[in-house]
Amino acid sequence: MIPISVVVVVLGGWSVLYLADTILKSFNSLKNSYENWLALHGLSIAPFHLRWQTSFFNRVFYKFTERSFKEIFQKFSVGMVFGVIAMFGSMILLAKTLMQTLAQMMEEAPSVQSDHVLQVVSSSSRIFTSRSILLSLKHTQVVVPGINLPVSQLAYFFLAILISGVIHEIGHGVAAIREQVRFNGFGMFIFVVYPGAFVDLLTTHLQLISPVQQLRIFCAG
Known part of the structure; x- marks a missing residue:
């Protein structure tokens, strides 16, 4: 399980950040300069959500797309x-x-209830007719931080998510430019403890292109 200290640090950190943001916006003398500073740096703050966006890499996206047009x-x-x-x-x-998940639930339940659930599953499904087939699926596990993933590995886990997210969104951005969709910028965010990336595309252009072109963009990541 996730240690209480980690939960306290996360909740406390977000509370301090949101409180500071609220206080700065509540003073008329600081509100305009603070909001201008946020806009200048592409930052936006919401409860448990911090977002950063920039157009600094737009030229890189366009140049890469032009050089590798056919291959892309x-x-x-x-x-x-x-x-x-x-x-x-x-x-x-x-x-x-x-x-x-159903198989694991039946394993943990009393034997009488387990047999009853097994009969219900077997009668409602022609594919899985025995408990041995159900239990054979237990080799696949969903990774849940703090549950079946040690807390000591969380930093590596979230770093891997961030890197894969950046590469994923770069694919969307390059595909959008290739399909003549306006590329506004690239950014990253953190939601509670989950890091991620995104690309800002002009929605109007997305709606004007063909479904096949849209599918190329959506599948590019």
Whole structure:
């Protein structure tokens, strides 16, 4: 389980940040200069949410897209097909995870209740007809920080999420530029303790392009 000290530090840190933000905005003498400073640095603060956005890397995105135009088109087309196929695979994985959870619940329940639940599952599903098949799914586990992931590994876990998120969003940004969608900027955020990245695209341009072009952008990450 997550130590109480970690919870206190996280909640305390966000409380101090949000309180400071509220106080600075409440003073008329500081409000305008403070909000201008936030806008200048692309920062926005909300409860348990800190966001940063910049247009500093826009030229890099555009130059990279221009130099690798043909290669990007081929890769994104392949990625679009793979994304559609992977969507069905993810549905199978989610179903497998659900069955694993049910199997674990039956393991922890009393034997009488376990047999009863097993009969209900077996009668409602023609695929899984025995408890041994259900229990064979327990090899797949969903990683839950603080539950089955040690607290000492959280820094590496969130760092990996941030790096993969940045690479993921770069793909969306490059694909959007390739499809002539206006690219406004790139940014990162932290929600409670979860880090992530995003790209800011002009929604109007996204709505004007064809569904295939939209799919290339959405699957590019």
